[in-house]
Amino acid sequence: MIEATLGRVMQDDRGRLLAALIARTGDFQRAEDALQEAAASALVHWGRAGVPASPTGWLLRAALRKAIDGYRRDTTLSRHRDAIAVLAEEEAADPDPQTIPDDRLRLIFTCCHPALEEKSRIALTLRSLCGLTTAQVAAVFLDAEPTMGQRLSRAKAKIAAARIPFTVPGAEDLPDRLNSVLTVVYLIYTAGYAQGPQIGIDLCTEAIFLARLLLQLAPDQPEVEAALALLLLTQARAAARIGPDGQSLPPIRQDRSLWNRAALDEGLALLDRAISRRAPGPFQLKAAIAALHSADGPPDWPQIAALYARLHDYEPTPVIALNHAVALAESGQLAQALAQVQALGAQLDGYQPFHAARADFLARIGDSASARPEYLRAIALAGSEADRSFLQARLSALK
């Protein structure tokens, strides 16, 4: 009972407590250690005297005391005198978690700092903001727990040693840094989309939680609105994306009665609000593409092609160039689409969708002889039986 309550508080409020402690100690590792010790001591104290009226407030005060203890135990005491004084004052003031400022926005910017490796950014965010345990984060990456523990420690050690600031970046750096944060959220979502819920963790839900948290902490940011819109528009179609025969279906062929109308409407409303702010960005383009795929009737391919072209200016990756080419082909501009994929061969040679798209374009212009080896290559690279059977059917249909 006590353990269940503590577990729930630590899952719901871990990010907020951790952020408040880092803001006060200026030290990620110390803050985390202090919170861990406070939780251990809660088991003892709450077991004896019952759960306090404000469990979160109790944990914060206990953690502040543990942090003071930690500084005192440290041999270089004189250097920490100021820190101890600040913490002692806070602790004496009997902090109420409802009145202390929410520092989670600073925390997420620190966790997603571009000076950290991308995998570490994702892991730190899941651990610190979503309250996943190290074991759960390890499971997400199919890593051993000690390996993930070391990765998290290395990241925190770099934050301290290189002095990565615990702060929301200024206006000049904000667009890039916000993009780094939103990319982490999006990568968490796509990992969940590919894996499905497992070991009790649904990464799609965690990503949507993070996007909603960002929207609450940084309102009026069109890219944040658009990122949440993108997740909701994708999530709305999740139940319909696999057909009864196990084949993955494009939105146009999905059973729309399975779509989540509420999520779709919320996503579209958020996207409208973002676009009305007239400060374009890559997530607005991605969400707009997702919205066009959800429209009634066939998708507006020329419009999708135009959006991919603009997205390519922000993110000049070969995969976006390929998606652009597919949209061009669907719009009837086959020659241009074919010329564009031709140029991507060197970068995307091991990428199944590249060969499938090229085969499809060649088949459409009636060049079956060239399309055939491309289909064979795509089939050889296909990751799922559904993709393989789809490609095999296209190959057999060649004249």
Place this chain on the structure above:
Amino acid sequence: MKYMCLIYTDPNVTPPMGDSMNAAYFDLNRRMKEAGVMISGDALQPTRTATSLRKRGDKVETMDGPFAETREHLGGYYVIDCPDLDQALHWAAQIPGAAYGTVEVRPLVVFG
């Protein structure tokens, strides 16, 4: 906090600023000094002037050339004093070499 910015560039790549390169560095030096962040900075002579040295037992071995043969060579450095990594990266991004080479930013050890 002190940071070292190590500037690595490929000698075969012509800097986009060409002849105005020195001027670009002098301008950065001036702005760093005005902002009170610059502690020191130097440009190194080309790697063909480098000598590497090791001592094993009492024997000193010298070798012609730099420590490691990389495509991009260490060509210079700055030591700057900044409150945090973001500020350090902000200055590092303005180093002309960042536009055609690579800059490594690393905090320095505080002794004692």
Place this chain on the structure above:
Amino acid sequence: MKYMLTLYAAPDAEPSPGTPEFDAMMGEYFGLEEKMKGVATFLAGEGLQPVQTATTLRKREGRVETMDGPFAETREHLGGFYLIEAADLDAALRFAAEIPAARYGSVEVRPVMEY
């Protein structure tokens, strides 16, 4: 003439902090300036934090890209530098040979540009 001496060593080749060997090595570093008086003049010297604290940065078409880690992953890591004034390369090499890193790793000696 000004020379820059860059110090490279594998992290596991040097004595670990907390051992008497480490303290002896640090003692050598702190005494080097005094010891080399007459051979070369110490201008500056710094130790770098381990490569795990490094961030690399490039700017391409106006966009800044950052990456975790040092410029190059080598077995021996850049750990510090000296800037000295020496009459010639021989004097600079004599200074370099007395740096503990020369025993555990290697030291690169290069003249700096004078403007």
